[in-house]
Amino acid sequence: MAVLRRTRILSLLTALLLLMTIICSSCNRIGFTFPKYSYINSVVKGFKNSDDKVNLDGELNDEVWSRMRWLEVSMKSDENVKVRMTSYFGSDGLYFAFDVDDTAVYSVRGRGTTNNSGIELYISSLKGSSSIEGYGYEIDLSANGELVVRKYLRGKYRAWPSNIHFAVKTDGELNTPACKGYTIEAYLPYSMFDGNETKAVYAMPAIIRSLSANSDERRQWYCFGMEDRDASWTKASTWWTFNEEGLLAHDVTFDVGEHGKIEGHSNVVDGDDYTFKIIPDSGYYAKSVKVDGKNVEADLLYKSGVAFYRVENVTANLKITAEFSAIPAEEINVNGKITADSKAESGISAYLVYRGYAKKVELKSDGSYSSSAPAVKGLQLYAEASGYITDYKSVPTSGGTVNLNLKKMYLGSNSTVKAMRQYNESQWDLTRLYESRVRSLSMGKFITIMNTEIFSDTVFASANISLPLLKNVDTRAGFIFYTQDGQDAFVALTMNNEKGQDYYSVQVISKNSSNWSWQGIIKDISKDTAIREKANSEDGVNLSVLYNKGKFDIWINGTKIASNVTPVDKDKNLIPSGSKVAVGLQTWNYKAAFDNLILRGSGIQDSDRGLIGGYIMSKEVTGSGKIDGPSLAAAGDLYKFYVVPSKGWYASSVTVNGVEVVDKLLYENEKAYYCIRGVTGDTKIKAVFKNVPAATVKISGTIKENNKAISGVKAWFVKGGYMQSISLSKDGDFSTQVPDINGFIYATANGYVSKYVPVSQAKNGVLNIDMQKNYIGTNSNVNHKTFYADKWDLSRLGQGIVECLSTDKFTTAMNT
Structure with a gap:
C-alpha cells in the first residue's frame, strides 16, 4: 500500500511538470505577448452589489455621489495632495467614495499595502465613541486593488476577515510619473457595525504615499484626522462623522461678484474653525467681504501675500459674500526700513495690503524700501519672516515713512526645562500674536505652548481667557509653570459640566511623577455672576498670576483670590523656594483663546494695575540709595520693600504714608526690609539717605545664651539699611566702634530668635545680649x-x- 501511494504521487508530479512545460513553451512562441496591465481594477469576481444606485467600478460618476456632502482635506506639507471622501448608506451596505489627487502613485503587488500608495481608512460604529475596542477597523485600500482589513482588539489592530469589496481607477498609468491620482468606490457590509440599524459611523482617512516602484523605504503616511483635528487613535468621537448625507457638517455657500474669487471648502464640521482665502483679480480689492452678513474685509490676515479670514468655532451653516472693485488710480509713496530684531534680515517678505490687494515690497540689503501704493484709507504694511512674529502697521493716507521691526517668535518649546507636555505647531493659532492674542486649535487635553525665553525666579502671566459653558465636558485654560527638572504647576480657569451641572473655579494643578496634587480648587467662582458671564463671553475673563521664588499670587477679574500658594503633592513642596521656572499656556478639551497676553520674566509693573485691581506703591528717595519693591499691591496684601542705601550711606528716615518706620526695619540676607501688613490703598513710601559719619561710639559686650557661647552666631551694627559687621570671639565677646546714628546691634544664629537691641541701651558702653532658642x-x-x-x-x-x-x-x- 505504501509503494502504491508513492507511485500515485510521482505520477501526479510528472503530470504537473508536463503541464507547466506546455504553458511555458506556448508563452515563448513567436508572436505571443502578455496582456497589457490594466490600471482600472475590477470588482472581485463573483461579487455584485444589489443597490443599483452605485455601480462599483471606481468611476464616481454615479448620480448619488453628487448629492452627498464631501470631506475635503489636504496635506499641510503639500497642498497639492488632496483627498475628498463621502459616504452613501445603501440598501445592502455602506458605500464610500474617495477622490485622491497625488503627484506620486506607486503601488506594486506583493510588497505590502503599507508600502503602497492608497487610502488607509479608520472607521468605527458609534459605539466606539469613547473607545474603539471591538468596534474600530483599519482598512487598507491600495491603488493596485489590494485590500487588508484589521480590527481593533485587545489594544491593537489585528488581521480580520471581511466581506469588503472595492474598485479603483487611476488618473494616468500606475507606477509612472503620468499618474496624478486615483478614485475608489468601496462597499462595507452593515454587519461590521450595527447591522441594518447603522445610521452613522465615525471615520478618519490617512493617505499612504509610495514615491517609488523600486524601493520599500520611500514611503509617507499622513493621517488627516490627527493633523487637522488632533484626533485620538482610540476615541472615535474625535474623528469625522458620516451619515446618510455624507459628511456630517455645516454647509458653506458663496455669493461672489466679478473680478475676484473666494477659495474655501464647501462645508465645515460643527465646532471646527473655517478658513477661506480672498483673491481679487489683478488691480482689484475686496470692496466687501461678509460672513453671515457681518463685514470682515477690514480684518483680513495675510500669508505669502494672500489674504485669508478664519471663522472660529462654527456652529451653523455659513454664507460668505464678496464684492470686488478696482483699486483707485491715485497713488502715494511709502518708504522706510523693515528689520527683524532691529537688524536687516534677508528672509523678510513684505507687502502693502488693502482688503485682499497685495503689492510686494522690494527690500534693499539694509532693509530699506521705497514703493508706490494706492491712496486708500486702511492701507497696511505687512511683513513676515521665519522665526519672527508676523506684523502689520498702518500707512497714512498721504504716505510717507513707515518703519517696521519684526520681533522674534517667543512661543514654542523651551529647551531649558524638561516639559512633560510637548509643543505641536499645528495645535496653535499664532497669526494674531502681533495683537497679543493666541488661541489653541485643539479640543485635546494638555495642549501646551511655552515661552521660549523666560526662565526666572519671578514671572508674571496674564490674559483674558474665554471658557464658555459646554455640556458634558471638563475644560481648563491657563498658565503652566515648569522647573528645570520637570516639576510643574498649572494655574487654570476651569469649567466643569461632566455631570450636567456647570461649575466654574480657579485651580492649581500640579503633578509629581504620576501623582496629581491634592491641592486642586483655589477659588470656587460658580456663584460669581460677573466672572461667569465674562468667562462665557468672547471677551473672556482676566486671569493673572505672579510667581515669585516658589509661591503664587493669583487674581481673577481684577480681584486677588490667593496669596503665597505653594504647589504641594502628598505634603511635598513640588517647587522649592527660590526655584526658577519657565512659563507657557495650556488648554484642556477646548480651543481657548488668550487675549491681551502678557508673559514676563519679572514682577508686577504700574501698567498691570487694571489687571490685578491693585494700589499704586509710589516711592520717593532723597540722597543716595533706593527702595526696591513692586509698583502695585492688591487689597489686603502683605507688601514687602527693601531699603538699599549706596555704599557709605544710610537711611535716616523711612516713612509709609507719613509714618516713620526706619527703626522698625528688619534684615535678611544682609538687606534691610519692611512689611506693610494689609494694604488698604495707594501708598507713598519715602526714604532720606545721608552719609554715614565716622565711627566714634565705643561699645563692647557679649552675645550668648544663658552665659554660654553660641556656635555660628553673627552680628552687625545696623541703621536704615547700613550694616557694619561685628567680630565675635569664640566666647561670644565683642568690642567695636560704631557711628553715632542711634542704631541697633542685630544678632542672629541658626535655631535662635533674631535680636535687635538699640545701642542706646548700653550701660557705660557695655551691651550684653541674651539669645533665645527658636521655639x-x-x-x-x-x-x-x-x-x-x-x-x-x-x-x-x-x-x-x-x-x-x-x-x-x-x-x-x-x-x-
Whole structure:
C-alpha cells in the first residue's frame, strides 16, 4: 500500500511538470505577448452589489455621489495632495467614495499595502465613541486593488476577515510619473457595525504615499484626522462623522461678484474653525467681504501675500459674500526700513495690503524700501519672516515713512526645562500674536505652548481667557509653570459640566511623577455672576498670576483670590523656594483663546494695575540709595520693600504714608526690609539717605545664651539699611566702634530668635545680649502637619509676633 501511494504521487508530479512545460513553451512562441496591465481594477469576481444606485467600478460618476456632502482635506506639507471622501448608506451596505489627487502613485503587488500608495481608512460604529475596542477597523485600500482589513482588539489592530469589496481607477498609468491620482468606490457590509440599524459611523482617512516602484523605504503616511483635528487613535468621537448625507457638517455657500474669487471648502464640521482665502483679480480689492452678513474685509490676515479670514468655532451653516472693485488710480509713496530684531534680515517678505490687494515690497540689503501704493484709507504694511512674529502697521493716507521691526517668535518649546507636555505647531493659532492674542486649535487635553525665553525666579502671566459653558465636558485654560527638572504647576480657569451641572473655579494643578496634587480648587467662582458671564463671553475673563521664588499670587477679574500658594503633592513642596521656572499656556478639551497676553520674566509693573485691581506703591528717595519693591499691591496684601542705601550711606528716615518706620526695619540676607501688613490703598513710601559719619561710639559686650557661647552666631551694627559687621570671639565677646546714628546691634544664629537691641541701651558702653532658642517649627514628639518655614514670618518672634504667610489649608507651626 505504501509503494502504491508513492507511485500515485510521482505520477501526479510528472503530470504537473508536463503541464507547466506546455504553458511555458506556448508563452515563448513567436508572436505571443502578455496582456497589457490594466490600471482600472475590477470588482472581485463573483461579487455584485444589489443597490443599483452605485455601480462599483471606481468611476464616481454615479448620480448619488453628487448629492452627498464631501470631506475635503489636504496635506499641510503639500497642498497639492488632496483627498475628498463621502459616504452613501445603501440598501445592502455602506458605500464610500474617495477622490485622491497625488503627484506620486506607486503601488506594486506583493510588497505590502503599507508600502503602497492608497487610502488607509479608520472607521468605527458609534459605539466606539469613547473607545474603539471591538468596534474600530483599519482598512487598507491600495491603488493596485489590494485590500487588508484589521480590527481593533485587545489594544491593537489585528488581521480580520471581511466581506469588503472595492474598485479603483487611476488618473494616468500606475507606477509612472503620468499618474496624478486615483478614485475608489468601496462597499462595507452593515454587519461590521450595527447591522441594518447603522445610521452613522465615525471615520478618519490617512493617505499612504509610495514615491517609488523600486524601493520599500520611500514611503509617507499622513493621517488627516490627527493633523487637522488632533484626533485620538482610540476615541472615535474625535474623528469625522458620516451619515446618510455624507459628511456630517455645516454647509458653506458663496455669493461672489466679478473680478475676484473666494477659495474655501464647501462645508465645515460643527465646532471646527473655517478658513477661506480672498483673491481679487489683478488691480482689484475686496470692496466687501461678509460672513453671515457681518463685514470682515477690514480684518483680513495675510500669508505669502494672500489674504485669508478664519471663522472660529462654527456652529451653523455659513454664507460668505464678496464684492470686488478696482483699486483707485491715485497713488502715494511709502518708504522706510523693515528689520527683524532691529537688524536687516534677508528672509523678510513684505507687502502693502488693502482688503485682499497685495503689492510686494522690494527690500534693499539694509532693509530699506521705497514703493508706490494706492491712496486708500486702511492701507497696511505687512511683513513676515521665519522665526519672527508676523506684523502689520498702518500707512497714512498721504504716505510717507513707515518703519517696521519684526520681533522674534517667543512661543514654542523651551529647551531649558524638561516639559512633560510637548509643543505641536499645528495645535496653535499664532497669526494674531502681533495683537497679543493666541488661541489653541485643539479640543485635546494638555495642549501646551511655552515661552521660549523666560526662565526666572519671578514671572508674571496674564490674559483674558474665554471658557464658555459646554455640556458634558471638563475644560481648563491657563498658565503652566515648569522647573528645570520637570516639576510643574498649572494655574487654570476651569469649567466643569461632566455631570450636567456647570461649575466654574480657579485651580492649581500640579503633578509629581504620576501623582496629581491634592491641592486642586483655589477659588470656587460658580456663584460669581460677573466672572461667569465674562468667562462665557468672547471677551473672556482676566486671569493673572505672579510667581515669585516658589509661591503664587493669583487674581481673577481684577480681584486677588490667593496669596503665597505653594504647589504641594502628598505634603511635598513640588517647587522649592527660590526655584526658577519657565512659563507657557495650556488648554484642556477646548480651543481657548488668550487675549491681551502678557508673559514676563519679572514682577508686577504700574501698567498691570487694571489687571490685578491693585494700589499704586509710589516711592520717593532723597540722597543716595533706593527702595526696591513692586509698583502695585492688591487689597489686603502683605507688601514687602527693601531699603538699599549706596555704599557709605544710610537711611535716616523711612516713612509709609507719613509714618516713620526706619527703626522698625528688619534684615535678611544682609538687606534691610519692611512689611506693610494689609494694604488698604495707594501708598507713598519715602526714604532720606545721608552719609554715614565716622565711627566714634565705643561699645563692647557679649552675645550668648544663658552665659554660654553660641556656635555660628553673627552680628552687625545696623541703621536704615547700613550694616557694619561685628567680630565675635569664640566666647561670644565683642568690642567695636560704631557711628553715632542711634542704631541697633542685630544678632542672629541658626535655631535662635533674631535680636535687635538699640545701642542706646548700653550701660557705660557695655551691651550684653541674651539669645533665645527658636521655639516655633516642628515638634518631634507628635505627628502633625508638615511645618514649612517659608509659610511663616518669624522675623518678629523676638517681639512676640508670628505671622502666617499662606492661604493654604492646614498651614501649621508648632511649639517645638
